Amino acid sequence: MGLKRTVDVFLALIASAILLVPIVIVALSVRLTSPGPILYWSKRVGRFNQIFLMPKFRSMRVDTPTVATHLLENPDWFLTPIGSFLRKSSLDELPQLWCILGGRMSFVGPRPALYNQDDLIELRTAHGVDKLLPGLTGWAQINGRDELPVPEKVKFDVEYLKRRSFGFDMRILFLTAGKVIRRKGIRH
Numbered sequence: 386m387g388l389k390r391t392v393d394v395f396l397a398l399i400a401s402a403i404l405l406v407p408i409v410i411v412a413l414s415v416r417l418t419s420p421g422p423i424l425y426w427s428k429r430v431g432r433f434n435q436i437f438l439m440p441k442f443r444s445m446r447v448d449t450p451t452v453a454t455h456l457l458e459n460p461d462w463f464l465t466p467i468g469s470f471l472r473k474s475s476l477d478e479l480p481q482l483w484c485i486l487g488g489r490m491s492f493v494g495p496r497p498a499l500y501n502q503d504d505l506i507e508l509r510t511a512h513g514v515d516k517l518l519p520g521l522t523g524w525a526q527i528n529g530r531d532e533l534p535v536p537e538k539v540k541f542d543v544e545y546l547k548r549r550s551f552g553f554d555m556r557i558l559f560l561t562a563g564k565v566i567r568r569k570g571i572r573h
Contacts, residue, residue, distance in 0.1 A: 388551060389491060389551070389554070390488070390491075392492075392551070392554075393485050393491050393492050394485075394486060396485075396492055397482045397485040397486045397492070398486070400482055401482050401486075404479060404482075407476070407479070408479050408480075411442050411471065411476050411477075411479065412442065414467055415442050415443055415465070415467065415471075418465055418466040418467050419443070419446065419465040419466060419467075419468075420447065421443060421446070421447035422443060422447075423442065423443060424440045424441065424442065424443060424480055425440070425441050425442070425443040425444075425445070426438045426439070426440055427439050427440075427441060427451075427499065428451075428499065428500040429497035429498065429499060429500065429519065430497055430498045430499075430500060430502075430506055430515075430519070431489055431490070431497060431518070431519055432515070432516065432517065432518050432519070433515055433516065434506060434510060434515050436500055437484070437489045437497075439481060439484055439489075439490070439497055440480035440481065440483060440484070441477045441478060441480060441481070442471055442476065442477040442479065442480060443465065443468075443477075444464060444465055444467070444468035444469075444471040444472050444477045445463045445464060445465065445468055446463050446464075446465060448463075449463040451499070451501070452499070452501065453499055453502060454531070455531060474565070475565045478521060481521050482521075485521065488518075489518075489519075490518060490519050490520060490521060491517075491518040491519070491520045491521070492520060492521050492522065492554070492558060493520045493521070493522055493523060493545075493554040493557045493558060494517045494518045494519050494520030494523055494545070495509065495514055495517055495519055495520060495523050495525065495542040495545065496519060496520065496522075496523055496525065496526060497519035498519075502535075504535050505535050505538065505539070508535060508536065508539045509539055509542060512539060512542070512543045512546070513543075513546060514539065514542045514543060514546055516546075517542075517545075517546060517549075522557060522558065522561040523541070523542065523545060523557065524541045524542065524544060524545035524548075524557060525537075525538045525539075525541035525542055525545075526557075526561060526564070527557055527560045527561060527564060528541050529541075530564070545557075
């Protein structure tokens, strides 16, 4: 855990410095294209099922119901003018660097569930996945992202739990970069 935390802090500091200008540009773009706050603070489930607030650049209108996007009847209707671009490019995730620096998240781990995704939380807890810090990316993200049903997502989370290592984390980060560039596995 010590090495993983050290690498997380080191990479988050470097990424924050390199991405400072894009972060400012995205923040201004969100502010100028839709009413409401720049950041959306989402209640998420962290390590040992502790609730924490996870920031994202706001890609949805302020009146969007608090459910997983795939549960919305027409998610596109709730997107802000630049929301689809932010989500498909994963730029909406940049503020999560603060959660990594604060120790509530890691670069690699299971994606943090919404506080009301009871089926996902219950299944992860039953398999011991709740012992892991949630990640900006994870093995399930690489293997399907938004397209995975909950049981399959948890299967990948359990596989990560069993295989986790510095090398495996680096592989996941490398594969994530390719997915983000190709915008694979994103529905909205």
